[in-house]
Amino acid sequence: MPGPACAKALAGSHMLEESEGAMEVETTLLIALAGVAGGAMNALAGGGTFATLPALLAVGVPANVANATSNVALLPGAATSTWAFRGELGPLGGVDHRVLAGITFVGGLVGSALLVVTPGHAFDLIVPWLVLYAFVVLAFGRHASAWLAARVTIGARTLVAVQALLGVYGGYFGGGVGLMTTATYGLLASITPRAMFGPRTLMLAVANAAAAIVFVSAGMVEWRYAVPMLVGAVVGGWGGAAVGRHLPELMVRTGTLAVTGVTAALFFWRAYG
Structure with missing residues (x-):
């Protein structure tokens, strides 16, 4: 029969296990x-990484693993959104959406391979400026597009080149790539944010x-976090x-x-604050 000290230790162990279970x-x-929020944000405006990545960092996942886990978890949500918008897919800026998707896939492979073999510290300093670019082009994209259309011809080659860069960025980091894609399409293809839902979600997926x-x-x-986040997304x-x-x-x-705008401010604070 266990003594009082042993019984007390057993009771403490059970309480600790219950506490750890509740925390889990x-x-x-x-x-x-966070997955629900990220999936919805990607479907509506992009930027779902800014809901999922902070949540993973908050529970102690290393930054590079958190980035990879977030990417995998958001994939089914992006695919679901793409399927929902499948009737709105078509040529973009004179380029077939399937061609752009193929370019994006190759770019995504290159970008993700770069993340695996290189540290991302320097890129953390560049990301805020890329998101700021997205904000500026979104804010003034219509006027800039009309101004450019009256003076220069922005051809399919430019769109293809930019899409390749977006694919690399999406594979390497992905934060804000939906927002940047929206901004870029508005400038190069002269279409509205609402009309971009279909092609943008396809490229993200x-x-x-x-x-x-x-x-x-x-x-x-980190699969123990990727699975619940995936379901939510x-x-x-x-x-x-x-x-x-x-x-x-x-x-x-x-x-x-x-x-x-909020995303740009948060990234500047994270990188330079």
């Missing part, structure tokens, strides 16, 4: 909710798929796409600008 449930719920192949092969995914991606089809253009544009 809370952590899983946080990760799943393709870049994520390419990166996921590399990250999974390299063993960089599917729910958020489908719901965001369903809502997005009925939103007025002004609301989409305003929301996209707001997300981009």
Whole structure:
């Protein structure tokens, strides 16, 4: 028969296990909710990484593994959104969307391979400026596009080259790539944020798929967090796409600008604050 000291130790051990179990449930719920938010953001305006990556960092996942895990977790949500917008896919700026998707896939493979073999510290300093670019082009893209269209011809080659760079960026880091894609399409293809839902979500899904192949092969995914985040992202991606089809253009544009502006500020604070 155990003595009082032994009984007390056993009781303490049970309480510790219960406490750890409760914390694990809370952590899983946080990760799943971050996935819902990230999936919805990607469907509506892009920037889903800014919901998932901070959540993974908050629970102690290393930055490079968190980036890879976030990418894999958001892939099904991006694919779900793409399927929901499949009826809105078509040529973009005179280039077939399937050609752009192929270019994005190759770029995603290159970018994700670079992340695996190189440190990302220097790129952390560049990211805020890229997102700031997205904000500026989104804010003034219509006027700039009209001004450029009256003076120069922006051909399919320019769009293809920029899409390749977006694919590399999406595979390497991915933060804000949806916002940057929205800004770039507005400038080079002269289409509105609402009309970009279909092609943008397709490119996001393709870049994520390419990166996921590399990250999974390299063993960089924290699966205990990737799975609940993945489930949440599917729910958020489908719901965001369903809502997005009925939103007025002004609301989409305003929301996209707001997300981009906040994102740029957060990245500047993270890199230089």
